[in-house]
Amino acid sequence: MTPNMKVPFLDLVTPHLELEEELVAVFRNTLRTAGFVGGPVVEGFEHDFAQFCDVQYCIGVGSGTDAVRFALMAAGVQPCESVITVPNTFIATTEAISQTGALPEFVDIDERTYNMDSEKLREYLETQCDRDQHTGKPVSRRTGQTVAAIVPVHLYGQPADMDPILELAEAYNLIVVEDACQAHGAEYFSRKGKRWSKAGSMGVAGAFSFYPGKNLGACGEAGSVTTNNPALAQRVRQLRDHGQAEKYYHDAEGYNGRLDAIQAGILHAKLRFLPEWNTERRKSASIYQELLADASDSIISPHEPSWTNAVYHLYVIRTEERDQLRTYLSSVNIGTGIHYPVPLHLQKAYSRLGYQEGDFPVSEKVAGQILSLPMYPQIKAEQQRQVAERTNSFASERGDSTVRIHASAR
Numbered sequence: 001m002t003p004n005m006k007v008p009f010l011d012l013v014t015p016h017l018e019l020e021e022e023l024v025a026v027f028r029n030t031l032r033t034a035g036f037v038g039g040p041v042v043e044g045f046e047h048d049f050a051q052f053c054d055v056q057y058c059i060g061v062g063s064g065t066d067a068v069r070f071a072l073m074a075a076g077v078q079p080c081e082s083v084i085t086v087p088n089t090f091i092a093t094t095e096a097i098s099q100t101g102a103l104p105e106f107v108d109i110d111e112r113t114y115n116m117d118s119e120k121l122r123e124y125l126e127t128q129c130d131r132d133q134h135t136g137k138p139v140s141r142r143t144g145q146t147v148a149a150i151v152p153v154h155l156y157g158q159p160a161d162m163d164p165i166l167e168l169a170e171a172y173n174l175i176v177v178e179d180a181c182q183a184h185g186a187e188y189f190s191r192k193g194k195r196w197s198k199a200g201s202m203g204v205a206g207a208f209s210f211y212p213g214k215n216l217g218a219c220g221e222a223g224s225v226t227t228n229n230p231a232l233a234q235r236v237r238q239l240r241d242h243g244q245a246e247k248y249y250h251d252a253e254g255y256n257g258r259l260d261a262i263q264a265g266i267l268h269a270k271l272r273f274l275p276e277w278n279t280e281r282r283k284s285a286s287i288y289q290e291l292l293a294d295a296s297d298s299i300i301s302p303h304e305p306s307w308t309n310a311v312y313h314l315y316v317i318r319t320e321e322r323d324q325l326r327t328y329l330s331s332v333n334i335g336t337g338i339h340y341p342v343p344l345h346l347q348k349a350y351s352r353l354g355y356q357e358g359d360f361p362v363s364e365k366v367a368g369q370i371l372s373l374p375m376y377p378q379i380k381a382e383q384q385r386q387v388a389e390r391t392n393s394f395a396s397e398r399g400d401s402t403v404r405i406h407a408s409a410r
Contacts, residue, residue: 007374007383009335010213014378015277019269023219026265041261045268046224049208052185052271053200055226057233060259061240064181064209067223068096070257071205072149074225074235075175077102081148082140084124085179086116087343087363089153092209093179094344103145104353106345108360110161112303114316114370116152117362118164125172136173149175154183154199156339157215157281157313158304162202163192176203181223184208184215185278187309196309200226205236210267215281215313216274218263277377281312284379288315291388295395300369314339315375317391321398322371328394334387337372 050058079101129138152160183199200206210222243254300318345355
């Protein structure tokens with residue numbers, strides 16, 4: 001076994017040191033021009049990120065939460081309607097739904113990909129909803145509210161299976177807004193369309209977060225909405241800027257949700273490195289897959305279907321002794337994370353929704369088993385070997401009698 005070395009869960013220092021002069025130049029230029037809000041720097045990033053995502057429009061906003069909320073509002077989701085999403089995601093997804101005045105409702109996830117299970121979505125629409133005779137939209141029997149939209153989450157950098165989700169949305173007259181906050185550059189192969197599509201380009205809109213730890217991260221809060229719909233793009237521009245059609249002329253109430261020029265400039269400087277960084281993440285994921293193969297009886301590695309090119313925002317394994325493994329790895333200077341330990345339907349914040357333990361068994365099961373290992377473009381092979389050797393050693397020492405996962409299909 002290799003000697004102990006510190007392996008951080010995330011390294012945000014190295015990439016910023018590598019780009020220090022470019023990033024400092026962004027700040028210096030902003031000081032010299034006083035172009036702090038909006039303007040050509042923001043517009044330049046919006047243009048290039050739209051091209052990166054293969055869409056016509058990108059609208060920079062203040063955060064990923066803003067992005068989901070503004071996309072839903074601009075797409076037409078109304079207060080007192082319901083929006084379907086998954087329990088296995090960060091609370092920002094459902095906060096954004098609630099902040100439109102709508103109600104989040106959940107369907108369970110696929111146990112292999114941890115993304116929305118399209119068959120559970122179909123079951124929900126067919127057995128837990130009635131159809132409105134006038135609109136054709138489903139009405140939730142649980143709440144009595146019209147279901148307006150679906151928010152599939154491309155979790156951990158892997159796209160949800162969008163073909164069946166989009167087909168169900170079309171059949172039930174539902175809006176689809178992609179939560180792509182962890183999936184910058186991820187790709188999905190449509191078996192129906194026979195082509196690859198970028199995350200954020202398949203629904204009526206996509207929402208991205210540029211929180212510092214994301215594949216494309218700002219040095220603070222930032223987000224964007226992507227779309228091919230010009231009216232939706234214009235509506236998001238108004239929502240982010242106090243409802244202004246032009247300065248001091250307000251067509252509606254809006255929000256202060258703008259992307260500032262310093263963060264836009266930082267993101268623009270980093271954007272040209274994103275394809276390379278994503279490639280390095282995929283290489284590192286392959287290394288982990290190979291190194292952890294010997295522990296496959298007790299450790300479930302990520303499952304990547306043939307129809308995705310994941311970008312591994314996180315590398316998430318599963319084991320029944322997750323907490324013990326995490327403690328052990330910490331003791332040998334290896335950082336880990338848990339994304340996410342409590343499904344949203346069991347969070348205190350959503351006790352008012354009336355869900356109970358057992359309502360979404362797959363989400364509940366994986367929440368107690370998932371563990372995120374160190375993953376970033378600059379991680380070194382020897383660091384990965386250290387992580388894998390320690391993980392394999394733990395699995396071996398615990399033995400089959402105490403460490404047991406029935407491996408899902410790979």
